Amino acid sequence: MGEDLRVVKTKRAVEGAMEKLLAERPFDAITVQAILDEALVNRKTFYSHYRDKYDLVRKMADGFFADIAALVEARKRYDVVPDSPFGAMDALYGSLLAKRRLALALWDVKCEGLDFSGELASIVDGAYLSHFGKAGAGDPVLQAKLASAMVVAMLHYRLEAGEPFTAADIHAELDVLHRRVSGSR
Numbered sequence: 001m002g003e004d005l006r007v008v009k010t011k012r013a014v015e016g017a018m019e020k021l022l023a024e025r026p027f028d029a030i031t032v033q034a035i036l037d038e039a040l041v042n043r044k045t046f047y048s049h050y051r052d053k054y055d056l057v058r059k060m061a062d063g064f065f066a067d068i069a070a071l072v073e074a075r076k077r078y079d080v081v082p083d084s085p086f087g088a089m090d091a092l093y094g095s096l097l098a099k100r101r102l103a104l105a106l107w108d109v110k111c112e113g114l115d116f117s118g119e120l121a122s123i124v125d126g127a128y129l130s131h132f133g134k135a136g137a138g139d140p141v142l143q144a145k146l147a148s149a150m151v152v153a154m155l156h157y158r159l160e161a162g163e164p165f166t167a168a169d170i171h172a173e174l175d176v177l178h179r180r181v182s183g184s185r
Helices: 006-024 032-039 043-049 053-077 084-096 100-107 118-130 141-159 167-182
Strands: none
Touching: 006 032, 006 053, 006 100, 032 043, 032 053, 032 084, 032 100, 032 118, 043 141, 053 084, 053 100, 084 100, 084 118, 084 167, 100 141, 118 141, 141 167
8 A cells, every 4th residue: 555645745745845945945955844835834844754965965876866767777678779878868868858847947956865876877777787797898897987977967958958868969079088098989
């Protein structure tokens, strides 16, 4: 049986309030009282679900990444080209764009136990290694780290700009970068 509807509504209100406040000001400037005022819940209710504002953002991020992981995994199972990471990456990008405000809000939060861009990099690392880990020359772990750093930077750029994008768009940008760096315009 699912959670009580009142609990679901309360959590949705509190998380929505935090998301809105994060869009307006830095995490360090947000107080529990500001969250309570925005969510229209009392202090006792807040603390019955969260230890503090740090616990709240960690739970928000955990839910965000659980949704993304499930979507990426489901997409991989039904991928038309199983040897390509594009299907899984398109699912990741689509998820991020659909939850753009939350992704951008959580991106800049710095607190113990929450590293939003690091978690995204881990997802990209995993996708890269699962598709290319044993094939080809060079160090696949290093390649995964380089790929994830570039992809995460591009994700952040595109999310901030509010531009839609696909894995093919990112591949094209990386191809241009490679040609410029290698001198083969």
